[in-house]
Amino acid sequence: MLVDCDIHVGYETLADLLPYMDAATRELVVGSGTTGLTMPSYPWNHPTGWFRHDVYERAAAYDTNFSYVSLDVLRARHLDVYDVTLGVVEPDEAAAFSIIPNSQLASRLCSAYNDWLLERWLQEEPRLRGMLVVPAQYPEAAAAEVRRVGGRDEFVGVFLPGGARIPYGNPVYDPLWEAVNELGLPVAVHTHYESVGIGSSITAAGTPDYYVEYHTLCGSGMYGHFVSILCHGIFERFPDTRVAMVEGGLVPFVGFLWRLDTNWKACRSEIPWCKRRPSEYVWDHVRFASQPLETPDDPEQLLAAIEFLRPWDTLMYASDFPHWDFDEPEQTLRQLPPEWRDRVRYGNAAEFFRLPVSATA
Amino acid sequence: MSARVREARIPTGEAPPEGSVRVVDVGGHRVGVYRVAGELYALADRCPHRGAPLCTGVVATPIETDGDDLVLGPSGSIVRCPWHKWEFDIATGRCLSDPALRARRYAVWADGEEIVVTLAQPGSNGASRASAADSPGLG
Numbered sequence: 001m002l003v004d005c006d007i008h009v010g011y012e013t014l015a016d017l018l019p020y021m022d023a024a025t026r027e028l029v030v031g032s033g034t035t036g037l038t039m040p041s042y043p044w045n046h047p048t049g050w051f052r053h054d055v056y057e058r059a060a061a062y063d064t065n066f067s068y069v070s071l072d073v074l075r076a077r078h079l080d081v082y083d084v085t086l087g088v089v090e091p092d093e094a095a096a097f098s099i100i101p102n103s104q105l106a107s108r109l110c111s112a113y114n115d116w117l118l119e120r121w122l123q124e125e126p127r128l129r130g131m132l133v134v135p136a137q138y139p140e141a142a143a144a145e146v147r148r149v150g151g152r153d154e155f156v157g158v159f160l161p162g163g164a165r166i167p168y169g170n171p172v173y174d175p176l177w178e179a180v181n182e183l184g185l186p187v188a189v190h191t192h193y194e195s196v197g198i199g200s201s202i203t204a205a206g207t208p209d210y211y212v213e214y215h216t217l218c219g220s221g222m223y224g225h226f227v228s229i230l231c232h233g234i235f236e237r238f239p240d241t242r243v244a245m246v247e248g249g250l251v252p253f254v255g256f257l258w259r260l261d262t263n264w265k266a267c268r269s270e271i272p273w274c275k276r277r278p279s280e281y282v283w284d285h286v287r288f289a290s291q292p293l294e295t296p297d298d299p300e301q302l303l304a305a306i307e308f309l310r311p312w313d314t315l316m317y318a319s320d321f322p323h324w325d326f327d328e329p330e331q332t333l334r335q336l337p338p339e340w341r342d343r344v345r346y347g348n349a350a351e352f353f354r355l356p357v358s359a360t361a
Numbered sequence: 362m363s364a365r366v367r368e369a370r371i372p373t374g375e376a377p378p379e380g381s382v383r384v385v386d387v388g389g390h391r392v393g394v395y396r397v398a399g400e401l402y403a404l405a406d407r408c409p410h411r412g413a414p415l416c417t418g419v420v421a422t423p424i425e426t427d428g429d430d431l432v433l434g435p436s437g438s439i440v441r442c443p444w445h446k447w448e449f450d451i452a453t454g455r456c457l458s459d460p461a462l463r464a465r466r467y468a469v470w471a472d473g474e475e476i477v478v479t480l481a482q483p484g485s486n487g488a489s490r491a492s493a494a495d496s497p498g499l500g
Contacts (some may be wrong), residue, residue, distance in 0.1 A: 169401040265458040266446035272431065277458070 002329055003349040006190070006246050006289050006318035007078065007119055007128070010092035011113075012068035014039070021114035021184035022079045028105065029194075039096040040197040044211040046324060052077075053239045055322040069322050071125055078321045079127055082329050084346055086355055088130050088156060089121060090190055090246070094133045095161045100198035103138035107145065110135050114149050122154040129353065130161040131188055134184045139155060139172055157185050158218035158352040160212060161192035162221030162248070169225070169232030178326065181238035188289075190246040191218040195228045200224075215325075219248030223256055226286075230260065233273035235281045242352055246289040247320060250306045257282065258309070283310060283350025287352045290344060293326040299335050314348040368479040376401070376476045380420050380437040380441060387478050392467050394478055395420065395451045396439050402451050403478050404440065405465035409456070413444035415464055423448065440464075 011017060014037055018026050029037040055077055056067040079087060094113045097106045102338075109270060110133045122130045131154050134142035144157060158180055166172055168189065180187055194202040194214075201207060202220050211305045222245055234241055245253065262269070296302050309315070317333070320326050333341045350359040367388030377383040382393045384406060391406035393416030406416040419443045423434035437447045439457065448457040450462045456462040466482040 265456070268458045270450065272424050272426050 001346045002082060003089040003318045003346040003353075003355065003357070004082075004084050004316065004319045004321070004329070005188075005244065005349050005353070006077075006291060007074070007087040007321050008092045008323060009071075009074065009089050009117070010068065010094065011116065014093075014148075015111040017109065017116050020115040021108060025105070025108040025112070029109075029241045032260055040095055040100065040193075041093075041096070042193070042196055043212070045212045046211050046215075046313060048324075050324060052322045052326055063203065071121060073136040074290070074321070075125070075162075078319065079125070079334035082319075083145050084127060086279045086349075088188075088349075088353060089117065089128050089130050090159055090188065091131070091133050091192075093203060094245045095159065095190070095192040096197065097133055098136035098161050099163050099199040101137075101198050103135055103141065106135035107138055107141035110142075110145055111148070114145065116157075118149070118152070118154055129156040129355070130154055130183075131157045132316060133159055134176070136160050136164055136168075136176075139174070143175040146176070146179040146185065147182060150179070150185050153356075155185070156355065157244075158187045160189050160225070162189065162218065162223070163193035163196055164221060165198045165200065167224050167228030169228030169230070169234055171232070177234055177238045177241060181240050184240050184354070186244060188246045189248075191221050191222055191225070191248055194218060194221045194283050219252060222248035226253065227256060228262060229280045231274065231280055233271065235285045236273055236275060242285055242287070244287045244289060244316065244352065246318060247291060248288075249289055249292060249294055250290075250309060250311075251294050251302075253288065254306060254308045283313065287314050287316050287348060289316050290332050291318040292325050293327055293332055293335060295335075302335065303337065310339070311336065312343050313348065315340070315344045316352060317344050317346075368477055369434060369438055370382055370472075370477055372473045373471060373474050373476055381463055382416050382420060382440070384416050385478055387467070387480055388391045390480060391416065392475065392480075393440075397451050400452070401469045401471065402453060403467040403469040403483075404449070404451065405462070405467065408422060408444065408447070408449075408464070410442065411463050413442050415440060415449065418443045418446065420451070421448070423450075425426050468472055 051067050055069050055073055070166055097109045100106050113133050117130050122128050132150060134145045136142060149155060193199045195207055202217055206216055229243060257279045264278055294302055317329055333345060336344055347359040350357050367384040369387045377394055377396050379396050382395050384391055384393050393404050393406055395402045406414050408415040420437050421439050421441050422436050423439050425432055425434045438451055440451055441448050454464040454466045466483050468483050471480045
């Protein structure tokens with residue numbers, strides 16, 4: 001059994017979503033810009049391509065960051081090859097709906113995407129489960145979208161990108177936390193669109209020059225959200241809330257948790273609603289996706305560095321298919337002690353996403 | 362306790378008022394005497410975290426929650442370590458953010474016109490008249 005909690009799918013163009021929009025939104029999308037609505041994108045480009053080269057035909061056109069990978073290719077190159085029992089689908093470009101300034105349009109695009117995802121992928125392939133895309137910049141609308149479709153079995157959580165105007169623990173997001181808590185849906189905070197649109201700068205140092213810098217620092221937004229969620233007492237106030245940190249690495253979270261645990265002791269009076277040491281909330285409510293697994297020359301150094309995160313309870317396998325930094329499952333699992341592997345392979349994800357597979361099979 | 366009773370006595374009139382500390386020497390040990398809600402308490406002038414002079418820290422009132430509201434806890438009931446700002450409940454010695462960590466407490470009581478401080482644990486010997494807030498067996 002294998003659960004992959006980070007598979008990316010996307011539309012070929014935004015026009016794919018037109019049939020899922022109301023007439024007015026469709027008119028706006030078609031009429032926008034020069035040839036229709038486009039999403040803002042990264043100021044950096046991967047020097048040799050964002051995607052694995054074996055999953056798409058490199059076209060002559062210089063038009064998009066996110067090449068389209070069909071369901072047939074996903075099956076042939078990933079689900080079948082690795083015998084994936086269940087794969088959790090995260091967005092590619094649709095994640096940008098959360099960082100465009102027009103929040104009204106964003107909420108309509110999110111609804112169209114979720115309906116498209118349901119019909120074109122989730123209902124077509126029983127091995128897939130979806131993460132809802134919601135307009136994070138408009139928490140009331142995000143909550144409404146969660147309540148609209150979040151009760152369906154095909155959806156197993158809510159996606160929030162690392163790029164954001166305000167960190168996700170802030171009370172402006174309470175409507176969204178109330179909705180996910182009510183439906184028992186986990187949230188995945190996943191690096192995406194830092195320094196793009198209304199998303200805050202990827203570092204306080206300023207904007208890096210190179211893609212390789214961006215990719216090294218891309219978890220920065222996630223770390224901010226992680227600390228914000230803990231310090232705002234989200235897990236005290238919304239006790240059925242679960243949060244996954246996806247594609248932000250593992251080792252940085254160790255350092256931030258050590259710092260936060262220490263700082264909380266001195267600054268407890270500022271956030272008295274945090275009754276427990278921050279790391280104790282993590283053990284109960286937070287999980288971490290494995291990809292990109294850090295790869296020091298000496299694998300033993302990795303285990304020593306991440307042991308504090310209790311990976312046997314908190315780590316979930318993720319491939320990031322079809323992106324260039326994809327982690328192959330057995331290669332990932334081989335780096336972990338044998339006694340952790342089944343929990344990482346499927347057990348932790350089955351519990352976290354409440355998937356219809358046994359966590360201990 | 363050793364056979365030689367190590368104690369300090371201060372006139373009642375020089376005892377610390379609420380919200381402050383009076384540091385005394387007891388057999389070569391610096392001990393802070395506090396008064397919280399009328400009761401006397403004594404803490405070692407040593408933070409159990411990193412050994413800072415705890416009793417030079419500010420006596421403060423803890424900020425707590427009551428549902429969604431922020432409220433003040435018992436007035437002047439904590440001392441905040443001057444170095445790392447960890448907070449300790451004066452009555453129990455417990456660190457608010459790490460209850461496993463305790464500042465050492467000593468016995469203190471009123472004896473006529475004097476306040477007596479010894480290196481005994483609260484509740485032992487003549488300290489039986491010390492704080493009613495002391496819980497047996499927590500020393």
